[in-house]
Amino acid sequence: MEVSTTLDLYPDTTVSMVLFSGVTNGSEVRKKIMDGTIEAAVINAQMICDPFQVLVAVNKAVHLDKLDKKKTKTVFGEILFNLSPGNNILAAYQKFGVQDAERQDVLVVLLNDLQGQQLQQVSNIIQGTRIPLESLRDIRDEQQIIKLFKISEAERRVGRLEDVVVCRMATKDAG
Amino acid sequence: MAAKMEDSTRGSGDSSVTSSNMTEIPTVAQIIERQAASGESSAAGGGTGPPGSLHHPGFALFKQGAEARLYRGTFLGRPTVLKERFSKKYRHPRLDEKLTTKRTQGEARTVARARKAGIPTPCIYFVNYQSNCIYMEDLRCATTSRDYIVAVQSVGAGDSFRALQPIMDKIGKTLATMHDGDIIHGDLTTSNIMLKQDASATEPEVVLIDFGLSSVSQLAEDKGVDLYVLEKAFLSTHPNTETLFRIILKSYTKHSRKSKDVIKKLDEVRLRGRKRTMVG
Numbered sequence: 296m297e298v299s300t301t302l303d304l305y306p307d308t309t310v311s312m313v314l315f316s317g318v319t320n321g322s323e324v325r326k327k328i329m330d331g332t333i334e335a336a337v338i339n340a341q342m343i344c345d346p347f348q349v350l351v352a353v354n355k356a357v358h359l360d361k362l363d364k365k366k367t368k369t370v371f372g373e374i375l376f377n378l379s380p381g382n383n384i385l386a387a388y389q390k391f392g393v394q395d396a397e398r399q400d401v402l403v404v405l406l407n408d409l410q411g412q413q414l415q416q417v418s419n420i421i422q423g424t425r426i427p428l429e430s431l432r433d434i435r436d437e438q439q440i441i442k443l444f445k446i447s448e449a450e451r452r453v454g455r456l457e458d459v460v461v462c463r464m465a466t467k468d469a470g
Numbered sequence: 471m472a473a474k475m476e477d478s479t480r481g482s483g484d485s486s487v488t489s490s491n492m493t494e495i496p497t498v499a500q501i502i503e504r505q506a507a508s509g510e511s512s513a514a515g516g517g518t519g520p521p522g523s524l525h526h527p528g529f530a531l532f533k534q535g536a537e538a539r540l541y542r543g544t545f546l547g548r549p550t551v552l553k554e555r556f557s558k559k560y561r562h563p564r565l566d567e568k569l570t571t572k573r574t575q576g577e578a579r580t581v582a583r584a585r586k587a588g589i590p591t592p593c594i595y596f597v598n599y600q601s602n603c604i605y606m607e608d609l610r611c612a613t614t615s616r617d618y619i620v621a622v623q624s625v626g627a628g629d630s631f632r633a634l635q636p637i638m639d640k641i642g643k644t645l646a647t648m649h650d651g652d653i654i655h656g657d658l659t660t661s662n663i664m665l666k667q668d669a670s671a672t673e674p675e676v677v678l679i680d681f682g683l684s685s686v687s688q689l690a691e692d693k694g695v696d697l698y699v700l701e702k703a704f705l706s707t708h709p710n711t712e713t714l715f716r717i718i719l720k721s722y723t724k725h726s727r728k729s730k731d732v733i734k735k736l737d738e739v740r741l742r743g744r745k746r747t748m749v750g
Contacts, residue, residue: 300546300547302546303528303543303545303546304545304596347546347547347548350546350547351546351595351596354546354596355596358596358598362600447586447588449586449587449588449647450585450586450588452588453585453588453589453590453591454590454593458593458607459585461594462581462582462585462593462595463582465578465593465595465596465597466578466579466581466582466594466597469575469578469579469582469597470575470579
């Protein structure tokens with residue numbers, strides 16, 4: 296249920312992704328992220344098309360982190376920022392971060408959690424059920440994603456939704 | 471097309487001859503399969519690139535151009551093409567840096583713009599502005615229109631025109647959409663116009679690549695020149711294909727909202743070409 300990948304361009308970085316369903320303590324989780332107890336990216340799973348999209352965001356975040364050119368303060372904040380189509384950091388956190396809802400599905404991203412300790416800690420805090428990463432495709436809210444990214448009919452037809460979004464993410468700072 | 475999809479050399483099913491049939495016109499899908507079967511070198515090569523290039527573990531060099539090197543590899547689980555723009559030593563280093571980054575940025579920007587307009591292009595996964603590297607989708611199940619036209623013409627059958635017409639139609643339509651979006655490709659050749667057709671598709675799809683020299687312009691003159699570049703490349707690469715190119719223009723005119731002025735400019739540019747006198 297926990298999927299780990301190494302970044303091809305940064306082999307010293309391992310990325311773990313875990314999907315939690317029916318999370319009831321979103322506000323508490325957010326507080327713990329802000330005070331530094333949780334060191335992870337906790338993402339609103341509805342806004343994600345595919346795990347590949349998350350890896351692309353992580354890769355860019357790690358890249359900028361190594362160059363010390365992040366726009367946000369932490370690499371996890373940068374992951375959320377990269378997922379967002381715009382340049383407003385707060386808006387990115389609001390849309391893609393853990394929500395204030397009573398029930399939500401979240402995708403947790405950890406870096407270099409080789410012993411599984413971070414995941415253990417996060418699992419103890421998050422009140423939800425771990426489900427397979429493949430379920431992400433069923434959770435995604437296509438309409439919301441299309442609306443937020445302002446994807447036109449023409450652009451939508453170019454390829455899979457995750458590719459449309461990934462390309463937008465990759466070319467966001469090209470001007 | 472009848473069944474027999476398992477047979478890797480024939481798709482038409484009307485002949486039981488397994489050796490290449492000289493009058494059988496290949497489909498795009500067949501050419502794609504043929505190339506995949508024979509030409510594919512392993513994607514993961516590792517090793518160092520040519521001297522002066524950055525080391526890209528897991529990527530193998532497969533093309534060297536005037537401005538950039540192309541590598542094939544895997545990125546986050548996906549087959550990827552890495553386009554690395556390199557510095558030109560004859561330039562002043564600061565200017566060189568600026569120029570190279572500007573070109574990389576421009577290419578990324580135009581690809582984004584093209585996709586917004588509905589033009590299929592490879593998906594960009596990551597741009598490294600420090601090293602001027604663009605990591606993008608490696609188009610699977612695709613061939614260049616150049617290779618396809620050559621393959622069809624080499625068969626020597628009389629009706630190659632008929633086989634190529636729908637492809638030319640699609641190309642014209644794609645270029646019309648592109649120009650209506652005020653995007654100038656800048657380097658239109660049959661090697662930059664790909665034909666993609668994966669297993670689930672009934673027809674090939676036109677995909678444009680290499681936006682390295684692209685720009686944005688509303689001017690009919692720039693669009694006319696874009697078409698002129700294609701015309702020259704087309705006719706020099708594929709002899710006796712004036713009729714085919716005319717189909718592209720016809721389709722372009724049909725699908726473009728602003729074609730009249732563009733074609734007019736194309737005619738003017740043609741007259742302006744090399745070794746032409748401009749009197750009056």
